[in-house]
Amino acid sequence: MTELEKAQKRLQLVNDAIEFVRDCGNQDRKLGHDKHMEGHYTKALQQLDIYRSSAEVFLKRVETVGR
Numbered sequence: 001m002t003e004l005e006k007a008q009k010r011l012q013l014v015n016d017a018i019e020f021v022r023d024c025g026n027q028d029r030k031l032g033h034d035k036h037m038e039g040h041y042t043k044a045l046q047q048l049d050i051y052r053s054s055a056e057v058f059l060k061r062v063e064t065v066g067r
Helices: 003-031 039-064
Strands: none
Touching (some): 003 039
16 A cells, blocks of 8 residues: 555545544434534544644645655
């Protein structure tokens, strides 16, 4: 597996994690009849978004420069 493939897989995994946590948070919110998503889901999404940003930068670097 090349570095480019690894970087792409890494970004895909974090995107999948964000989608899964968002879905779980929304289902939990609906089951609890709440207006807003519970804070722990929100914090997890914020942390994953930060990680996604770094994964996107790394992917761009690998695509541009190589490693």
